[in-house]
Amino acid sequence: MSNSHSYSDSEKKAVYKAIAQRRDMRHFNGKPLESDVLQKIIVAAHMAPSVGLMQPWRFIRITDKLIRQSIFNIVDKESKLTSEALGQRKKEFLKLKVEGVMQCSELLIAALPDGREEHIFGRRTMPEMDLASLSCAIQNMWLAARVEGIGMGWVSLFSPEEIKSLLSMPSTSQPIAILCIGHVDEFYEKPMLVMENWAEERSLDSMVYENHWQG
Incomplete structure (x- = not known):
């Protein structure tokens, strides 16, 4: 049942459709991204909620081809190390395809800034809430990108210290996502790792408990 604050049925369908069809993309066709669309995606990030209104998101846009190549090299090295750590699943x-660093139209580094210890509100017992806030900003970007028909992929295969050094970041800052x-030519019908038989999605029922931990 709707209430006076709810959206219209068509608006609701659009929101839920974007959530359902959001994908972690790895395949890009390299066509230039319109500057106004990139701006909309970044503005969406800045509208995210944050604990204590600390807004702990910083984005570094990579426009230098040599820096992009260096980022790819860092990711490629970590991909190989990850494959070794996976043992029997190495092959x-x-x-x-775990990244699209060299094929995507735009490359951004999402990071936590330095000076985060100054923010106590909501973080005294849970300092990791700065990461949770940045993650909300990234999710906003993902949904905005999908609405615009643009793909976005989150790459976490990298050495944070190498990225910090490459991009001259403060010592206490933290790169979180490439x-x-x-x-893209098309969006995946299902999460790519499901389509590639790497993993299976778990049912929601197995993740919702009542009153006490179950499992």
């Missing part, structure tokens, strides 16, 4: 992992954004 399966190496077949996966975001690949750009035009």
Whole structure:
């Protein structure tokens, strides 16, 4: 039943459709991304909620081709180390496309800034809430990108210290995600790791408990 604050049925369908069809994209076609669309995606990030209104998101847009290549090299090195750590699944992992750093239209680094210890509100017992806030900003970007028909992928295969050094970041800042954004020929019907038989999605019922932990 609707209330006076709810959206119209068509607006609701659009919101839920964007949530359902959001995908972590790895395949990009390299076509230039319109500047106004990139701006909309970044503005969406800045509208995210944050604990204590600390707004702990910083985005570094990578426009230098040599820096992009260096980022790819860092990701590629970590991908190989990850494959070794996976043991028997090494060959399966190496077949996966785990990033689109060189093919995407725009490359952004999402990071936590320095000076985060100054923010106590909501973080005294849970300092990791700065990361939770940045994650909300990234999710906003993902949904905005999908609404615009643009793909976005979150790459976490990298050494934070190497990225910090490469981008001259403050010592107490923290790179969290390499975001690949750009035009795609098509969106995955299901999460790519499901389509590639790497993993299966768990049912919601197995993750919702009542009153006490179950499992």
